[in-house]
Amino acid sequence: MTEATSADVARLAGVSRATVSHILNGRGQRFTAATHEKVRRAVEELHYRPSPAGRALVRGRSDLVVALIPYTTFGTNLQDAIDRLSAEVATIGLKVVVRLAGPDLTGTVEALLDLRPAAVLDWDTLPAADRDTLRTAGVALIDAASTRLNQDAGRLLTVAVLARGPRTLLYAALLDTRSDIFGPDRYAGMAAEAADRGLPAPDLVAVPLDPAGAAVALQPHFAAGTPLAIGCYNDEVAIAVLSAARTHGRTVPAEVTVAGVDHTPVGQLITPRLTTIRVDSSHLLGTTARLLADALQAPAPSPPVTAPTQPALRLIPGETT
Amino acid sequence: MTEATSADVARLAGVSRATVSHILNGRGQRFTAATHEKVRRAVEELHYRPSPAGRALVRGRSDLVVALIPYTTFGTNLQDAIDRLSAEVATIGLKVVVRLAGPDLTGTVEALLDLRPAAVLDWDTLPAADRDTLRTAGVALIDAASTRLNQDAGRLLTVAVLARGPRTLLYAALLDTRSDIFGPDRYAGMAAEAADRGLPAPDLVAVPLDPAGAAVALQPHFAAGTPLAIGCYNDEVAIAVLSAARTHGRTVPAEVTVAGVDHTPVGQLITPRLTTIRVDSSHLLGTTARLLADALQAPAPSPPVTAPTQPALRLIPGETT
DNA sequence: CTGTTAGCGCATTCAA
DNA sequence: TTGAATGCGCTAACAG
Numbered sequence: 227m228t229e230a231t232s233a234d235v236a237r238l239a240g241v242s243r244a245t246v247s248h249i250l251n252g253r254g255q256r257f258t259a260a261t262h263e264k265v266r267r268a269v270e271e272l273h274y275r276p277s278p279a280g281r282a283l284v285r286g287r288s289d290l291v292v293a294l295i296p297y298t299t300f301g302t303n304l305q306d307a308i309d310r311l312s313a314e315v316a317t318i319g320l321k322v323v324v325r326l327a328g329p330d331l332t333g334t335v336e337a338l339l340d341l342r343p344a345a346v347l348d349w350d351t352l353p354a355a356d357r358d359t360l361r362t363a364g365v366a367l368i369d370a371a372s373t374r375l376n377q378d379a380g381r382l383l384t385v386a387v388l389a390r391g392p393r394t395l396l397y398a399a400l401l402d403t404r405s406d407i408f409g410p411d412r413y414a415g416m417a418a419e420a421a422d423r424g425l426p427a428p429d430l431v432a433v434p435l436d437p438a439g440a441a442v443a444l445q446p447h448f449a450a451g452t453p454l455a456i457g458c459y460n461d462e463v464a465i466a467v468l469s470a471a472r473t474h475g476r477t478v479p480a481e482v483t484v485a486g487v488d489h490t491p492v493g494q495l496i497t498p499r500l501t502t503i504r505v506d507s508s509h510l511l512g513t514t515a516r517l518l519a520d521a522l523q524a525p526a527p528s529p530p531v532t533a534p535t536q537p538a539l540r541l542i543p544g545e546t547t
Numbered sequence: 548m549t550e551a552t553s554a555d556v557a558r559l560a561g562v563s564r565a566t567v568s569h570i571l572n573g574r575g576q577r578f579t580a581a582t583h584e585k586v587r588r589a590v591e592e593l594h595y596r597p598s599p600a601g602r603a604l605v606r607g608r609s610d611l612v613v614a615l616i617p618y619t620t621f622g623t624n625l626q627d628a629i630d631r632l633s634a635e636v637a638t639i640g641l642k643v644v645v646r647l648a649g650p651d652l653t654g655t656v657e658a659l660l661d662l663r664p665a666a667v668l669d670w671d672t673l674p675a676a677d678r679d680t681l682r683t684a685g686v687a688l689i690d691a692a693s694t695r696l697n698q699d700a701g702r703l704l705t706v707a708v709l710a711r712g713p714r715t716l717l718y719a720a721l722l723d724t725r726s727d728i729f730g731p732d733r734y735a736g737m738a739a740e741a742a743d744r745g746l747p748a749p750d751l752v753a754v755p756l757d758p759a760g761a762a763v764a765l766q767p768h769f770a771a772g773t774p775l776a777i778g779c780y781n782d783e784v785a786i787a788v789l790s791a792a793r794t795h796g797r798t799v800p801a802e803v804t805v806a807g808v809d810h811t812p813v814g815q816l817i818t819p820r821l822t823t824i825r826v827d828s829s830h831l832l833g834t835t836a837r838l839l840a841d842a843l844q845a846p847a848p849s850p851p852v853t854a855p856t857q858p859a860l861r862l863i864p865g866e867t868t
Numbered sequence: 869c870t871g872t873t874a875g876c877g878c879a880t881t882c883a884a
Numbered sequence: 885t886t887g888a889a890t891g892c893g894c895t896a897a898c899a900g
Contacts, residue, residue, distance in 0.1 A: 229684070232879060242886045247880055257885080278663055279609065280878030282600035283891050289661075292644075308647050312658075321661060323613075324645035326629050337633075337642060340610075342599055363550070435812035437820075462813060469816040491756035492783060492813050495790040499758075553893060563872050568894055577870060601892030604877050 230272035232280075239268035250276065282342065287364065290343040291315055291518065293324045294334075294351055311347075314515035320344055327351040335359055345518055350407045366521035370514060375505070375538060376408045379487050380415020382503050382541050383457030386485040388423070389547050393453040393483070395420055398467050400459045401432035401443070409459050412487070416457050428457065433466050440466040441473040448474045454482045461486035461493040461502055468498070468546065484546040498545035506538050551593035560589035571597070603663065608685065611664040612636055612839065614645045615655075615672055632668075635836035641665055656680055666839055671728045687842035691835060696826070696859060697729045700808050701736020703824050703862050704778030707806040709744070710868050714774040714804070716741055719788050721780045722753035722764070730780050733808070737778050749778070754787050761787040762794040769795045775803045782807035782814040782823055789819070789867065805867040819866035827859050 232250075236243040241261060248254050249265045268274070282288040293308055312322040323343075327334055335356040338346060345366035348357070360367050384395065397413045417427040433443045444467065447454060454476075458464035464486030468478060476482045478498055485501040486493060493500035553571075557564045562582060569575050570586045589595070603609040614629055633643040646658070656677040659667060666687035669678070681688050705716065718734045738748040754764045765788065768775060775797075779785035785807030789799060797803045799819055806822040807814060814821035 231877085243879075244881075244886055244888095248885090251880080253881095261885090275661060277604070277878050278661065279600050279603035280891095281880080283598070283604055283878070283893095284880045286891080288600065305647055312647075321658060323662075324647065326626055326633075326645065340596060340599065340642060341644075435816065437816055440816070465813050465816045469818075472818060492786050495756065495758055495761070495786045496817055497790075497793060552891085564893080565872060565874095565895075566870090569871090572894080574895090579870070582870080598892050601877095602894080604879095604892070605894045607877080 229277070230274040232274070232276065234272055235265065235268045235274050238272060239264040241265065286342075287344050288342050289319060289321050290341060291320045291322045291345045291347065292338060292341060292343045293322055293347045293349075293370070294327050294338075295324055295349060311514060315518060318519055320518070338365070339363055345521060347514065347518075366518070368514060368517050368521065371407060371411075372513075373411050376411030377415035377418065378539055379408075379503050379505065380412040380417075380457070381419040382415075382539055383412065383485050383487070384416045384419035384423075384428075384455075386501050386503070386541055386543075386547050387455035387457050387483040390455075390479060390483055392423075392425065393455045394447075394450070395425060395428035396447060396454055396456045397428045397430050398433045398444075398456050398458040398463050399430055400463055401434045401439075412457075412459060433458075433463050433470070435462060435466050437466075437469050437473065440470040444470040445474070448476060453480075456482060456484050458484060458486045461488045461490040461500060464500055464502070464546070465493065465496065468496075468500075479545070479547050485544075489542050494544070501544035501547040502542050504540045504542055506540070550598070551595045553595070553597065555593055556586065556589045556595050559593060560585040562586065608663050608665050610640060610642050611662055612641045612643045612666045612668065613659060613662060613664045614643055614668045614670075614691070615659075616645055616647050616670060632835060636839060639840055641839070659686070660684055666842060668835065668839075687839070689835060689838050689842065692728060692732075693834075694732050697732030698736035698739065699860055700729075700824055700826065701733040701738075701778070702740040703736075703860055704733065704806050704808070705737045705740035705744075705749075705776075707822050707824070707862055707864075707868050708776035708778050708804040711776075711800060711804055713744075713746065714776045715768075715771070716746060716749035717768060717775055717777045718749045718751050719754045719765075719777050719779040719784050720751055721784055722755045722760075733778075733780060754779075754784050754791070756783060756787050758787075758790050758794065761791040765791040766795070769797060774801075777803060777805050779805060779807045782809045782811040782821060785821055785823070785867070786814065786817065789817075789821075800866070800868050806865075810863055815865070822865035822868040823863050825861045825863055827861070 232243050232246050236246045239246065241264065245257065245261065246265055249257060249262055250269070254262060278289055293311070295304070308322065308324060315322055325334075325337070335352070338360060343365060345368060346360060347368045347370040350369070350371040357367055388395070395416070397416050399409050399413070413428075413430060420427055429447070431443055431447065433440050456467050458467055464484050467484050471478055471482045471484070478484060485503070487503045487505065489502045489504035493502050553564050553567050557567045560567065562585065566578065566582065567586055570578060570583055571590070575583060599610055614632070616625070629643065629645060636643055646655075656673070659681060664686060666689060667681060668689045668691040671690070671692040673681075678688055709716070716737070718737050720730050720734070734749075734751060741748055750768070752764055752768065754761050769792075777788050779788055785805050788805050792799055792803045792805070799805060806824070808824045808826065810823045810825035814823050
């Protein structure tokens, strides 16, 4: 059984293909209810699904929305976010598809252009030149990374690690072949909060995700002997920092306070239990879906049903602060 | 500047569209070198990229290979695998795209059919009925999950946790809304290895990824008082088991031995350092690419350059066995 | 041997 | 409501 075409539907319904197309695309106000019904039934009976190729051909672009995911560890947070985003954009007839942005960005834009997507959601992975290329190619480009949200997360980090009083402030970034996407914003947020409290901007340490490397990276800071307050890029980095503290014989949270971001399961399973920040992605998503709808001049998606009362960020106190 | 079409190329090269098509699709043996060159130059100059829509229209299916990723935590292992897979299949003109399979599979197949992909790589997420649906729709369906590899991982788990001598064997599975995809095979492998050693099949415990839940799940087994050997679905579950052991006051590895799978960074950062199994995905990938090529009757991809000497699985001893 | 003509596949939209 | 044209690439059949 091969796929039914709009011609099949038209034949079965006893109308022309143009009529089918009009009705199926919301331009059917001028047709009688009876015609609507005939078409609806033919569609049903034939299990008709419009060919994306045909549609893409005439529209000049496909129905795809490519979510360009950074090459970095991502937990269920992002996965949930994508899931919900798919549901959102489905309401405006688009399909979300994920591309993992490898460490070598060369070729990524080529690949994207080959896809002829309607839009690209970029989590800060593309260099400016590539972004321009896409835009001039008529692809709607949406910034999925929220500067604001990450800066706020950075502020919360400062608040958390300074809960036991003022100490030397540090930001632990990810040292890795992967790009550190949200890092700069989180650091900026930490620094801003520090400034508000009359403190100097935190030093920045790149921490590798292995015990020996982490110990080496933090050695100079531990050497000073003063108590430290370390805000971390995410929970994984925080765990690396805890490992380094153990290696150097520092007690947590007495001599070193540590906080991460993401509220990962492991962070809550280890001892001491990690102080962390939970990011609720649904806010971000509402915005993204709306941006998409605007950019594509599609009808705006129905407003999110989820109550907007839950805060986007929440501090989850643990045993490391 | 709008996208160039094959007609533009033909015009610039001073040949017909058919000639362009023939040459660009390897059917150009009968054309002179000069013609080849003219076309090549026109393509170059116009930055011509064949329209995926046009191609899909005539072929009946798109160039997409959809990797259906299970709704479960996945680390960089899988990400690397996808990355390499993309490179592999690019050589046969296909593009890999990822779909996160949400916890609600309903609608997933519909979405897949809407994409009209050339192939779907399924990591054991689709129920049999859906697989049939896809197959009859002409989509090449490839099993990406390797039963063999996961069973071998299970065997290695048994070996690892029994290193300190025979004890009560246990398999800790993931308890979660997400599907536990590799679990059954890993359990089977553990049981097989146990049988080879004349031991009974291990009990199966579903362990949630939070401290309290994990403690409750393992309580009955700890209560027996005998030493335990616990093979875990992955590193995360192993960390949950370690947490439960702490809660119940059991020492690791004296009273409880634990091993995970994945060799995640956090597993190596915590104390005690986790015994784990590293899975090298490149083997699996070579097979997958070949399967794809066969299924699509495309020219086989060039044999992988990576030396096939590295073992697919490697036991990384830690401090938990 | 070298290359072209003509028509297909599918949905959309303008003009009638 | 509909016929006809459009967008793009592929290929069987055919001509020089």
